[in-house]
Amino acid sequence: MDTVLDAAVKTFIQVTEIWVPEGDRLVLATGNYGELSAFEEATRAMSFGKGEGLPGKAWAEERPVVLKGFDGSYFKRIEAAAEAGLTSAVAIPVFNDAKLKAVLVVLCGDDENRTGAIEVWHEADGFLMLDDGYYGAARHFEWVSQHTHFPRGQGLPGGVWSANTPMLFRDLGSGYRFIRADSAGKAGLTTGLGLPIPVPQDKTFVLTLLSARGTPIARRFEIWDSRPVKVGREVAAVRTDGICEREGPLWTDDNEEPPRRVHINQGNIGKVLATGLPLIVTGKPGLTEGYDTLVALPIYDAGEIAHIVAWYV
């Protein structure tokens, strides 16, 4: 395996952290702060009650939350974030039925040169509407998205909604929902990962991560299916789709060879299967396909992990 790191790239997401419930509070499990050590230090001293700060809000409201502009908000680390140049954040709760397993928080900085999108879509009146999103420099795309809605089965959000499975779109610049695709193409967005975010209430949320080549959200995406209806009674997962800047396609045509399969406790994906928690591995390229950081997020359905999405940057 190639473990030689490529030249550093400016990434869209600057901080990723995992908060897990401990008693009645959320405590930091792990985080990737890059060079923002002061922000990391400020974070390590913190914990959040239900409703407190961004992770606590995602827990209390049982939904993904996008927060843009921290000043005057409920965000608890305003000063440290300001010093680190972080201006926006998205909190993604991981629920197993009604039980909160963790909250994944990503933080981004305002930068005219950083393009990408992290969007939360919710269902209203039979359509998926944009709940909110962070777009960096992709202002026009943000405006278009705010004025776009998706019926079932259409586009990345509508596809995820109707199939209830994560999906990976390659060429965001062509095709679906016309104006949005056109704008995505102009913004340089290339790859889109969409995933359902299950919450305890009967509500539909879809998260999309749209990555641009210059400031990627990730340089490798993977989707793993761990549903018993797919893998049988053994706790395992098969990689159903994936794309990598270096290795190219990560899927297999099952006429040729079976998909890659890992068992519980086998490697990073096996660890997510075993712990049921999101995972961040950083600074160990030998364990993260040669990239600096891996983020793996489990998606639950009917009391068990149905899918795991992983992105590497």
Next chain:
Amino acid sequence: MQKLVVIGAGMASGRLLEQLIDADPGAFEITLFNAEPRGNYNRIMLSPVLSGEKSFEEIVTHDDDWYATNKVTCRFGEKVLSVDTARKVVVGEKGEVAYDKLVFGTGSSAFIIPCPGHDLPGVVAFRDLEDTTAMTEAAAKPGARAVVIGGGLLGLEAAAALRLRGMEVTVLHIASHLMERQLDPAAGYLLKKDLERRGITVLLEASTKEIVGNGKAEQVNLADGTELPCDIVCMAVGIRPAVKLAQNSGIACGRAIKVDAQMRTETPDVYAVGECVEFEGNLFGLVAPLYDQAKVLAKTLLGQEETFAMRELSTKLKVTGCDLFSAGDFADGPGREDIVYRDPARGIYKRLVIEEDKLVGAVMYGDTADGNWFFGLIKDGTDISEMRETLIFGPSYQGGASVDPLSAVAALPPEAEICGCNGVCKGDIVAAIEAGATDLGAIKATTKASASCGTCTGLVEQVLSVTLGDEFVLPTAQPVCGCTDLPHEDVRRLIKAQELKSQEAVWQELGWKSRNGCHVCRPAINFYLLADWPLDYTDDPQSRFVNERNHANIQKDGTYSVMPRMWGGMTSPQELIAIAQAAEKYGATVKVTGGQRIDLLGVKKEDLPAIWYDLNEAGMVSGHAYTKGLRTVKTCVGSDWCRFGTQDSTGLGIKLEKKLWGSWTPHKVKLAVSGCPRNCAEATCKDVGIICVDSGYQVSVAGAAGMDVKETERLVDVRTEEEAIEWTTAFIQLYREHAKYLDRPYKWVAKVGLDWVKEVLADDAERQALVERFDISQSVYQKDPWAERAEPEAARRFQPLADLTLKAAE
């Protein structure tokens, strides 16, 4: 070099070229024609390209570099006009090329319903990249509408893809349920429901009357009067082999190009492969048999023998989130039985069709995990009568629950010691892996883990697997038994590393599949626990073999043998009198054994406590002739009596036996001490053999004289009797702590290597520590089992439950 010309750069001919070039790159000078302006790509993955879930680049099988590297002359975008089989030339639009061998791989073309308007612009098939691009462009318009004619595999994949592209999609299907060739009505119903949930309209029994429009397709009109406005019409109603060129060239055709089982046409040096062939009346549309054909044809062209045969096929639908599997034949018929499983809440339907105790068809919707297993049963014609009742629940139900073989290692904390020899912890190994050590050799080199005795190799490999995932292929090891997937060595290491001190702890922490082990694993685990934790674990007699439980060897007639210990083979008149009296009293047969002691055979079970009591009273203890433990220490008469004796071999034998008796070991242990190199005590085929010499004692180990015969190997030469006892004791303790249960010392030493044993024992501190640990164990286990069981309470267990010899009272 022969000239090979291939017409058509599809998947079948592409596979043919791969096989040919792999087998013999210099065999042919290859020219490849393709009407499409590109080479071979994975055509069956066009659906996800249409949906945007794959890019075209991802599905290219052979790019320009591949053709250049393999010296294939490509004539892409050039139609073949004719073939002259008499002159053996292919005539292309840009000129002709001669061939020695010619392959038709012309594939198939889409069947277009010849309804009015079928030739309007905007009516496309779904066969190639051009069709895909046309549909993608049609979708790039707000509110665009598509009509897909055909509810088979391809049509539905197109419909789902166009919907993802943002179109309003209607599927027209002539039959009463979707994919009627692969699915039964129940599965077809679920599929329709699934597609409708995606916003796709499905019209069944829909007959297309005409396609109308002003210069392009704008509306589809059905026979029942329904009008469907549209921007594009996709016809996906089937394929027909593309054989016009072959027919025009005089190649024998039926519905397609006729080939034999070697893929030869009836024309010399002309072959065919793929969807354009007809074999024994069969046509082909799925890729699996095409690849089989390519393999056969490659061998035929290389002059090797291979035969194409029809095989069962399975079907999957490439619509993300839609889990469907179909294989075999599921039509109703006399003598056929169905097994059906439905879970309405989860949208699951499974149907198996059985005929004459064989699975002949399987349809699955919503739960396809076992699809390949069922497919295997169909292909192999397996007799399923034994598992008929549970067949529908799949393979895991037949084999019991699966457990995670890695869970025990995954649960170890970083400070848990994996390699006892070199004191390497799990955290050290993980750090080495993170630093780039990705195989066992690299771990050995960087951490020394498993570099000595090697018994922790399995665990190190498991740490590699846990850390690296499937990039590290875990070698398969023989598990202890069916209760676990762990081999003995791993269990031993984990008992130490996790400080497991009870059977319950082992069952739980190591993920035993059974409630409390079985007759195979319980004796082993019992031994490992008592050997590693003599002060914490209590020996479990119920986990012992029957002879050990009864402290006597059962004989073929159901009686037992009783053998008192004779220290170093020495006895006395008093002991012999007591043995004689006991033999007479209990009707025993007397036999002198090879281990220099006397065996009393034919003792009834209920007499055992009494005979033990009598022998105990005469000062004798159990000879443990039935245990996995120390048996005998055979000696010669030594320097006291023998003219050649150099040392007191008898005395040393007695001292050794008195130190070692009562200890449990992985298997039986036999010793011998000979007073000189003439070796009258046959010490050089024992587990430990000592030869006395003028300068001291030669301690050798790992001999055998049973099923295997093996001479011992020299462990050490020492000067004093005390040193000989210390080395022997330390060796036996090392064996106790490391060997697999039921491995004799010679087998264990062969696994770990005598060099390692020597290295460990040569360390004075370690040797003494081993002796100390042995002594601690002996403080618990060196006791005479006869004395304990000769007590009245214990003796009652040896009485029969009822005396069946008594007659009933009058």
